[in-house]
Amino acid sequence: MTIWVPQLSGDGPRYRQLATAIGHAIESSELAPGTRLPPQRRLAHALGVTVGTITRGYGEAERRGWVEARVGSGTYVRAGSRRPAFSHVSATRDDDGVTDLSLALPPADTERDAALARALAGIQGDPRALAHALDYQPEGGLDAHREIYARWMTDLGLPVDAGELIIDQGGMNGIFLALSALGGRVAAERLSYPGVISVAGQLGLRLVGLDHDADGLAVDALAARHDQQPFDVLYVMPEHQNPTTARLDEARRRALVDFARERDVWIVEDGVQHLASAERGTPLYRLAPERTVYLFSVSKILAGGLRSGAMRVPPGLRERVATVVRNVSWMPPPLIAAVVGQWIASGDADRQLARQFDELEARRRMVEDALAEFSPCTRAGGFYAWLALPPGQRASRVVERLAEARIRVNPAEAFCVGSEAAPQAIRLCFSAARDRAALADALVRIREVLAAPAPSAWQTI
Structure with a gap:
């Protein structure tokens, strides 16, 4: 009986090469949704690596959202799994009370x-x-x-x-x-x-x-x-x-x-x-x-x-x-x-660009003031801020907690090239809020989430 055996890239640790190969195979439809990945010992033998390498590779692929481990059954490709998606679509600027700061949209212009x-x-x-x-x-x-x-x-x-x-x-x-x-x-x-x-x-x-x-x-x-x-x-x-x-x-x-x-x-x-x-x-x-x-x-x-x-x-x-x-x-x-x-x-166009620069500068200062203790990276005329998270905070959990607070942002993982692990950071697009009042409200909620103590180890097990 044959099993799926990936071609490793040779770039970086082998477990990450394996995780990346799984992602590529899913994207190319070589591995269909619901497919069970090979048993770890058999794949380790086929690739000439340790079982521990396969375990870490499967774990990395699961962390990236491509597969899921089922106790007593194995590891399976998630339904519809692909490389972590980055949506470019937003129905409205603050739909049903959700402030979407995930997209680099130009600020609304009444003219x-x-x-x-x-x-x-x-x-x-x-x-x-x-x-x-x-x-x-x-x-x-x-x-x-x-x-x-x-x-x-x-x-x-x-x-x-x-x-x-x-x-x-x-x-x-x-x-x-x-x-x-x-x-x-x-x-x-x-x-x-x-x-x-x-x-x-x-x-x-x-x-x-x-x-x-x-x-x-x-x-x-x-x-x-x-x-x-x-x-x-x-x-x-x-x-x-x-x-x-x-x-x-x-x-x-x-x-x-x-x-x-x-x-x-x-x-x-x-x-x-x-x-x-x-x-x-x-x-x-x-x-x-x-x-x-x-x-x-x-x-x-x-x-x-x-x-x-x-x-x-x-x-x-x-x-x-x-x-x-x-x-x-x-x-x-x-x-x-x-x-x-x-x-x-x-x-x-020139008049609109001038208004945009004025609006973006006002919003950038709001972000700098509201989140000063977290040292946001911004640039005059830019649409977004880059935030390295406080020690102990994980981007995936921060994004989840912000979603619970009806705010959308993107974790660093959405921007990753290659197999390197993503830093614990988020990008928030202050340009996308409907207006300054909506942004001010969102910044209060963002600060509350960032300032909350990171969960202890026993809470994350």
């Missing part, structure tokens, strides 16, 4: 609906623009739309030429297009945006976890990591890392570019979380234009439902990206790009 109405009226009043918006267009988008994006990005301190841009359908679509065109093995910080983890999994691309610290990506360790496990693409958020809020200083940026040139690595620079010019460093695409794809989107500025953005793509990569656009959606939706163009041209 947004009027701005949308003006943008739609502008298109309707221009028969030529309306005709273009309803017709087939080139894969990279209309010249007029790319020119509007280029002018606005340049005004925002991100100088680009229209000929460098490809219109896409927002940041997630930009990641998908970039990784589809580039292929190969992808590296990202060990805690990184769940979107890149999801896209890499969808495309069957292996992810390499990179070390980072309070100042962002540990650039001095890149060469050694590349020697150990070579990668072709490096995904990075240098201005406002998700979830830690870290920002790369200028020295690290230049060292990163030197490394990428030396090892012939592509850079995907995610700039979707837009910050004011004073809060940003030199864009990587300005330091290494020949090997950097830059992602810009209006989802975090104007509205999440406007699935539109722009990719700054090096000339040598442009046709490969355009081919992916053709194969996936034929073209970016010109009607949406036209709405965004009107929004920008009218000046409404």
Whole structure:
């Protein structure tokens, strides 16, 4: 009788390799929901490891939510088990009394609906623009739309030429297009945006976890990591890392570019979380234009439902990206790009961005004041705070207790790349609360949960 025997990656402790292999097998449907995992002794013999290694591997997979141990029966794949999910969907901003601080949504803007109405009226009043918006267009988008994006990005301190841009359908679509065109093995910080983890999994691309610290990506360790496990693409958020809020200083940026040139690595620079010019460093695409794809989107500025953005793509990569656009959606939706163009041209986008920065700063100060004793990491213009939990507190339990208090946040585990254990930390998106009053109420409840004594050992058995 044959049993399922995984292929271990060789990266990290064997028990974690086993847990990761279980997760990959579930994602690829190699292990279906309800499947019983092999008996520990038989799998230990097949892999040439100790029974203790299998026990720890199964335990790690259970901790990650993929399997469940049944006393006297064995370990089984949970129904519907997959890598810990990260939902991008929220029905409303405070649904049924639940304050959802799990999503990086732009703060509500009372002027947004009027701005949308003006943008739609502008298109309707221009028969030529309306005709273009309803017709087939080139894969990279209309010249007029790319020119509007280029002018606005340049005004925002991100100088680009229209000929460098490809219109896409927002940041997630930009990641998908970039990784589809580039292929190969992808590296990202060990805690990184769940979107890149999801896209890499969808495309069957292996992810390499990179070390980072309070100042962002540990650039001095890149060469050694590349020697150990070579990668072709490096995904990075240098201005406002998700979830830690870290920002790369200028020295690290230049060292990163030197490394990428030396090892012939592509850079995907995610700039979707837009910050004011004073809060940003030199864009990587300005330091290494020949090997950097830059992602810009209006989802975090104007509205999440406007699935539109722009990719700054090096000339040598442009046709490969355009081919992916053709194969996936034929073209970016010109009607949406036209709405965004009107929004920008009218000046409404600039006014909305200014209001957003003011609102975010007010909310950031609320978080800093309310949770000062827990030293939250925030950044001016950012949407979220990163909180390392007090000693003895576990993120899973804190998330559960906050859910009981009708508050949603994300644990560090949702952002994990590779098999490293997640730190005991949470991310809370203060931008997502309906208003400041809702945020103030949520912060009181969050502080109460964090300040409560950690459960004693006998309580957690």
